[in-house]
Amino acid sequence: MRILQALDEALDELDLQRIGATAAAARERLRPVLAAPAEPSAHRISAIGHAHIDSAWLWPVRETIRKVARTSASMTELIGSTDDFRYGMSSAQQYAWIKEHRPEVYEKVVAAVASGRFVPLGGMWVESDTVMPTGESLVRQFTHGLRFFAEEFGVRPRGVWLPDSFGYSPALPQIMRRAGFEWFFTTKISWNQVNKFPHHTFLWEGIDGSRILSHFPPMDTYNSRLSGEEVAKASRQFRDNRGAGGSIAPVGWGDGGGGTTREMVATAARLADLEGSARVEWEHPDDFFARTREEFASPGVWVGELYLELHRATLTSQHTTKQGNRRTEHRLVEAELWCATAAARTGFTYPHDELDALWKTVLLHQFHDILPGTSIAWVHREAVAEYARVLDRLDGIIGSALSLFQPDQRASASGDREGCSATALTTAAQVTGSPARRLHPHNQAPELPERQVEKGSLAALTGEGDRPVRINPVSHPRDGIDPLGGTAEQPWTGPAVAVEAVDGTHVLDNGVLRVVVDDRGLLTSIVDHTTGREAVRAGRPANLLQLHPDFPNMWDAWDVDRFYRNRVDDLVDLDELTVTVEDAGVARVRVARSFSASTVVQVLSLAPGSRTVEVEQTADWHETEKFLKVAFPLDVRAEETVAETQFGATKRVTHTNTSWEAAKFETSMHRYVLVQEPGFGVALVNDSSYGFDVTRDAEDGEITTTLRLSLLRAPRFPDPRTDQGPQTHRYGMVVGTDLDEATRAGIGTNLPLRTVRGDHGFEPLVTVGGGVVVSSVKQADDRSGDLVVRVYEPSGRRRRASVRVNGPFGGAREVPLTEDDAAATPVGQGTDGAVVVDVRAFDIRTLRFSRTS
Numbered sequence: 069m070r071i072l073q074a075l076d077e078a079l080d081e082l083d084l085q086r087i088g089a090t091a092a093a094a095r096e097r098l099r100p101v102l103a104a105p106a107e108p109s110a111h112r113i114s115a116i117g118h119a120h121i122d123s124a125w126l127w128p129v130r131e132t133i134r135k136v137a138r139t140s141a142s143m144t145e146l147i148g149s150t151d152d153f154r155y156g157m158s159s160a161q162q163y164a165w166i167k168e169h170r171p172e173v174y175e176k177v178v179a180a181v182a183s184g185r186f187v188p189l190g191g192m193w194v195e196s197d198t199v200m201p202t203g204e205s206l207v208r209q210f211t212h213g214l215r216f217f218a219e220e221f222g223v224r225p226r227g228v229w230l231p232d233s234f235g236y237s238p239a240l241p242q243i244m245r246r247a248g249f250e251w252f253f254t255t256k257i258s259w260n261q262v263n264k265f266p267h268h269t270f271l272w273e274g275i276d277g278s279r280i281l282s283h284f285p286p287m288d289t290y291n292s293r294l295s296g297e298e299v300a301k302a303s304r305q306f307r308d309n310r311g312a313g314g315s316i317a318p319v320g321w322g323d324g325g326g327g328t329t330r331e332m333v334a335t336a337a338r339l340a341d342l343e344g345s346a347r348v349e350w351e352h353p354d355d356f357f358a359r360t361r362e363e364f365a366s367p368g369v370w371v372g373e374l375y376l377e378l379h380r381a382t383l384t385s386q387h388t389t390k391q392g393n394r395r396t397e398h399r400l401v402e403a404e405l406w407c408a409t410a411a412a413r414t415g416f417t418y419p420h421d422e423l424d425a426l427w428k429t430v431l432l433h434q435f436h437d438i439l440p441g442t443s444i445a446w447v448h449r450e451a452v453a454e455y456a457r458v459l460d461r462l463d464g465i466i467g468s469a470l471s472l473f474q475p476d477q478r479a480s481a482s483g484d485r486e487g488c489s490a491t492a493l494t495t496a497a498q499v500t501g502s503p504a505r506r507l508h509p510h511n512q513a514p515e516l517p518e519r520q521v522e523k524g525s526l527a528a529l530t531g532e533g534d535r536p537v538r539i540n541p542v543s544h545p546r547d548g549i550d551p552l553g554g555t556a557e558q559p560w561t562g563p564a565v566a567v568e569a570v571d572g573t574h575v576l577d578n579g580v581l582r583v584v585v586d587d588r589g590l591l592t593s594i595v596d597h598t599t600g601r602e603a604v605r606a607g608r609p610a611n612l613l614q615l616h617p618d619f620p621n622m623w624d625a626w627d628v629d630r631f632y633r634n635r636v637d638d639l640v641d642l643d644e645l646t647v648t649v650e651d652a653g654v655a656r657v658r659v660a661r662s663f664s665a666s667t668v669v670q671v672l673s674l675a676p677g678s679r680t681v682e683v684e685q686t687a688d689w690h691e692t693e694k695f696l697k698v699a700f701p702l703d704v705r706a707e708e709t710v711a712e713t714q715f716g717a718t719k720r721v722t723h724t725n726t727s728w729e730a731a732k733f734e735t736s737m738h739r740y741v742l743v744q745e746p747g748f749g750v751a752l753v754n755d756s757s758y759g760f761d762v763t764r765d766a767e768d769g770e771i772t773t774t775l776r777l778s779l780l781r782a783p784r785f786p787d788p789r790t791d792q793g794p795q796t797h798r799y800g801m802v803v804g805t806d807l808d809e810a811t812r813a814g815i816g817t818n819l820p821l822r823t824v825r826g827d828h829g830f831e832p833l834v835t836v837g838g839g840v841v842v843s844s845v846k847q848a849d850d851r852s853g854d855l856v857v858r859v860y861e862p863s864g865r866r867r868r869a870s871v872r873v874n875g876p877f878g879g880a881r882e883v884p885l886t887e888d889d890a891a892a893t894p895v896g897q898g899t900d901g902a903v904v905v906d907v908r909a910f911d912i913r914t915l916r917f918s919r920t921s
Contacts, residue, residue, distance in 0.1 A: 071344075074101045104343035111303040111346035112314035114356040115336055116187065117143060117155030120231060120290050120322030121162065123194050123435040124447045126786060127324070135325035136162045137170040143327045144176040147185045153333050154350045155180075156318070158190035158229045160216035161432055167220070181221045187352055188217045190229030191249065196434040198230065198237045199736045200383070200390065200758050203714030203860070203912070204843050205397045205434060206240070207885050208427050210247040211849060214886060226354050227251035231290035231318060233436040234626075235376035235736075239714035239910070241274030246912055247885045251281045251357040253316065258288040260377040262731045266368065268315060269308045269360055273371045275716045275864075276910040281357060281367070285315045291322040294335040294348060303346045312364040316356055317348070373718060379440070380734035381620065381628040383759030384695075384778040386441030387791050389448050391756035392455025393439055396430045398818050399462045402541045403469075404846040405552060408855060409833040410469035410529050411847065412875040418847045419465055426458050442625045445787040470539060470554070471824040472532040530554060530826025537829055539822040543842035544812050546821060552832035552842065557823065562676050564653030574647050576655045576674045581803055583674055583681055588640050589659030591672070594681060596804035601703075601748050603803045605772045608701035610801065611683060613639040613661070613668060614776070618695040624783040625790060630733050632695060639663050652676070665690040680753070680813060682800040689780050689795050696780040697761075700801060702750050705771040706743035709762050710807060712814055713738060715843065715860040716910030717807065722764040722773060734761050734778070739814030742807060743773045751810035752777060753817045754799040807863040811841065831874055838869035840907060848887050853919035856887055864909040871915055872902035879918035887916060 078094040119139045123132050143155040157163070167174045180186030192213040198206065217223050228249050230236070233256060244252060252272060257265045265284075272282040286306040287298045294317065302315050319336070320328035339348040384390075404423060410416035433451045437443050530537045536557040540549040549555045565578040573592070576583040584593035590609035595602050604610045615637045620627035644660035657672040671684045689696075708719045713736075722743075724730040736758050742751040743762070752760070752775055759778035764771060777799060780791045802813045833855075834845050840859040848854040855877050861867055873880075880903045881892040895915065898904045905913055 071101045074098050102338070102342065105341045106343055106345060106347050109313075111306060111309070113299065113302055113317045113339075113346045113348045114314055114351035114353070115292075115294065115317045115319045115348050116351065116353060117146075117153060117328035118290065118292075118318035118320045118322060119143070119157065119325045119327035120318065120320075121157075121159075121325040122232075122323055122437050123159065123161065123432065124443050125323065125437040126444055128444075128446045128450060129432070132162075133165045133169055136165055137173050139325040139327045140166055140177055141170075141173045144173070144180050144186065146328060146330065146333065147180050147183075150333055152350050153328070153336075154185050154187055154352060155320075155328060156187040156189045156229070156353065158188075158192065159194045160188075160192070160213040161194050161428070163188070163220065164216065178221065181223065184352070188221060188223055188225055189353065190227070191217065191225035191247070192228065192230075193428065193431040194435045195230055195233065196431065197382075197436045197439045198233050198240055199235050200393065200439055200738075201434045201714070202397050202738065203239060203243065204401055204858070205431065206237075206243050206714055207247070207858075209431055209434070210243070210249075211886055212424075212428060212431060214247070215849065224248075227253060227357060229253050229353070231255045234379040234382050234440055236374035237713050238275045238373040238718045239716055241272050241280045242276045242278040242910070242912060243714065243885065244280050245278045246914075248888075248891075249280065251283070251353070253283055253353065254374070255284050255288065255290045255318075256376055257284055257374050259379075260731075262377050262727050265370075267308055267370060268306055269312045269364060270368045270370050272374070273369055275372070275713070275718060276908055276912075279369070281361060282370075283316060283357070283360070285317055287315070287317055290318045292317045292319045294319055294332055294339065299339060299346050299348070308364070308367065311366065312360055314356065314360070316353060373713075375732055375735075377731040379623065379626040380759070381618075381781060381783070382440030382442060382626055383734065383736050384441070384628075384757075384781050385625045385783060385790055386448050386787070387756065387780055387795050387797075389433070389439060389441055389451050389455075390758060391796070392452055393430065393434065394756050394818065396426075396455050396458045396462070399459060399466075400427060400430065401844050402819060403462045403465045404844060405541060405833075406466050406469040406529070406539075408845050408847050409552075409830070412833055412855070412877070413529060413830065416469055416528070420847070420849075420851055422461065422465065426461055429454055429458055440626075441790065442623075443786065445789055448787060466822075467824070468528070470528055470822075471530045471537075471826045472528045528826065529830045530824055531828050533827030534825050535827060536823050537826045539824060541819045541822065542812075542815050543836055544815075546816060549821065549829075550832055551836075552834055552845065553830055554824075555829040560652040562653060564649050565655035565674050565676055567647055567649055567655050574657060576657070578655075578674055578676050578678060580677060580679055581674065581681070585657050585672065587645070588642055589645050589657065589661075589670070589672075590640065591681065591801075594801065594803050596679075596748070598804055599748055601804065603702060603704070603750050603801070605701040605703045608772065608774075610700040610702075611670070611672070612699045614697045614699055615639055615663065615691075616695040616697065618693050618781060618783070620783075624785040625781075625787065628695065628734055628781075633733075637663075639668070643667075664694075679804055679809075680800040680802045683798070685779075685797040685799075687780065687795045687797075689782070689791050689793065691780075691782040693784065694782045695778070697776040697778055698799075699774055699776045700750075700752060701772050701774045702743060703770075704743050704748065704750055704773045705745045706764075706773040708743075709735075709775070710742040710744070710810075711735065711737035711760070712740050712811070715912050716862060717742075717811075717864065720762075722762050734759055736760075739818055740802075740810045741775060742805070742810045743775060744806065749805050749807075749810070751802040751805050751813060752799060753802060753810070753814045754797070755817050756797060757799065808839065811862040815841070833873065833875050835872045835874065836870065837902070838867045838907075839863075839865075840867060840869040840871075840913075843912075848916065850887070855917040855919070856883075856914065857917070858885075858912065858914045859907075860912045861907045861910055866909065867907050869905050869907050869913075870898065870902040871905070872900070873917050876919060876921040877917035878920045881916055883914050883916045885912070885914055887914065889916065892916065
């Protein structure tokens with residue numbers, strides 16, 4: 069009230085026709101009230117200049133490069149004209165753009181970083197989505213980001229800065245801690261539709277038990293202007309003020325850049341020590357978290373995922389972008405494996421530079437408005453073209469490591485390749501049976517220039533010859549092929565899957581499963597011969613396509629609202645159904661349907677000895693504001709779902725007892741989701757989907773658990789052509805399984821066996837035991853020739869794992885995810901020379917082996 073009275077008096081002193089002459093007297097009227105200090109217990113706001121420049125969104129990547137340069141130029145100028153202002157910018161990629169495109173601006177940024185006023189934040193390559201990328205991709209987000217900041221500025225960010233990603237994986241705390249980070253910052257959970265998150269400063273516990281100090285600002289914004297309303301809100305609704313006394317405020321215009329203004333800097337100065345207000349001070353986030361750690365002895369703990377009750381449709385929108393991400397991140401890991409194996413066995417030159425560049429391309433497109441499918445059409449057209457280019461390059465690298473060239477074969481190249489010359493590369497066409505697929509004909513990368521390759525120019529793992537050799541890129545055996553190795557292909561001699569027509573249905577039996585497909589092409593029964601259990605609920609067919617209207621209330625590409633379930637069309641009309649037995653005894657049922665303006669062709673297959681009924685689906689999608697799902701009503705009394713996440717799995721209950729559970733009506737997975745009861749489980753595996761839902765129904769005491777995969781959407785904004793045209797999916801129903809087998813099935817679906825031409829197979833470079841899964845086998849980033857092997861525990865149990873390297877390596881030690889030898893710890897070795905490590909549930913372990921010859 070005194071301030072309001074002083075304002076009245078100041079206005080009385082001010083002559084609007086003689087402002088220059090009367091302003092001083094007006095200011096004198098205000099001086100006493102504005103000089104009154106804040107209360108000692110006032111909330112403390114640690115301000116950091118911020119612009120939150122989306123790496124792409126309603127503009128393409130090339131415009132972001134300009135936005136970053138303009139904003140950085142403005143911020144370095146503001147730093148130069150102020151005494152205490154600090155500006156923070158995340159995303160090593162954005163710094164790299166300035167360095168490449170505007171070196172004169174970069175020079176100023178380097179100087180401002182050295183002075184401590186321009187703060188590199190977050191330690192990631194981009195502010196990525198954290199729900200959909202693989203664990204290995206998140207590791208590379210951190211290793212590439214940290215390496216850039218260390219090499220360019222000599223700094224190492226201590227925290228992870230992700231204000232705007234759409235929910236946060238429960239695996240993230242362990243990944244952050246094992247990469248050496250101490251704190252985590254976000255704002256997005258304040259956007260929840262139903263439930264208010266109970267903390268602003270808290271310990272976040274991940275699936276393995278790791279905890280990290282976390283904070284999101286009570287201002288509920290990452291684009292603060294330090295308005296009176298925002299400052300008051302921060303003080304009023306801070307939920308942890310019994311133990312902590314402050315919060316962070318990212319200050320500046322964002323999304324499209326701009327950053328902090330002089331007016332905002334002046335406001336911060338006025339609010340530094342003002343009665344009735346929170347205290348505002350420009351401060352490095354590291355200092356905020358260090359002080360919070362000291363003063364807040366017992367913060368609350370949040371266990372599990374930070375689920376965002378909004379933007380659930382980002383798990384499905386822009387399927388082709390998501391498919392490109394899934395394929396490239398798996399293919400990159402496969403390329404590293406074969407290159408490391410060939411380098412150890414044949415003298416092959418490991419292609420560090422090219423793999424590094426390809427990783428950075430994939431990491432950029434994991435940005436939180438690209439991978440989630442929420443950018444304009446321009447962005448997604450470019451992303452799909454880049455994925456096609458990356459896949460072409462990777463198949464060339466893989467081919468060069470695995471097999472020798474024939475005299476008439478050529479290699480794709482674009483100039484000389486660092487560490488892997490153009491003469492050592494092959495085309496994807498040489499690797500027959502490769503999982504590579506063109507995403508869309510109109511989005512193919514341009515043809516690359518060709519170079520003649522001389523026969524025998526480089527030794528390869530399978531030698532010189534024309535025999536088919538089958539290659540297994542996963543860490544469990546398949547079809548008699550060693551994990552992470554290759555075997556000369558043997559003719560198939562086993563029994564074919566039996567197919568019989570019974571009462572208008574088609575019965576497929578491989579001795580493991582008995583599968584019934586009705587005259588509509590739907591799965592009406594799947595019986596596990598081992599247990600005699602039926603997987604499909606009687607009277608409710610599985611693999612049922614369902615089409616919903618989809619009109620979200622707010623954000624078209626981002627959201628799906630619960631009421632979409634109120635209307636549904638079951639797609640059961642049949643155009644065609646044919647049954648064949650082919651391809652090494654595999655039985656296939658081809659089903660064609662049409663609806664509205666779209667068509668879907670599914671090929672259901674059952675292979676000899678397999679527990680998986682696989683579906684390969686091709687849709688020609690021409691819907692508007694529709695949502696396509698595929699349903700599997702299961703005769704399983706499941707209390708929870710188990711969905712794969714990075715380096716493990718997360719459990720969610722199947723009931724909706726509370727508002728927190730009811731809000732999770734669309735949730736995420738990676739390669740599988742499993743439901744089980746004691747002694748029997750069913751998993752859905754997939755090669756390019758992330759969203760699913762589960763419902764629990766009861767009739768006469770019988771519980772039906774229905775899993776539905778989310779396949780396609782058709783929002784209008786920001787890309788009215790979302791998902792239009794040809795789309796492919798591959799998924800499968802694994803019957804009579806458990807968590808370990810679901811993990812293996814999911815990995816195998818995404819990393820198929822590969823067939824190349826050569827003379828012989830080869831032994832794996834790395835073998836593992838004890839139930840752990842190999843995440844990556846690669847040469848160390850420092851190019852020392854050391855071998856890095858990363859493994860993880862996949863199913864939530866303690867194990868004693870073993871890792872053996874069958875090559876010229878020794879001196880094993882455990883290192884952080886960053887591969888830093890300075891932080892290495894010794895590991896034990898068994899009598900057989902294998903490294904032995906005791907792992908906790910969902911533990912990630914990174915082992916480094918020195919090259920010995």
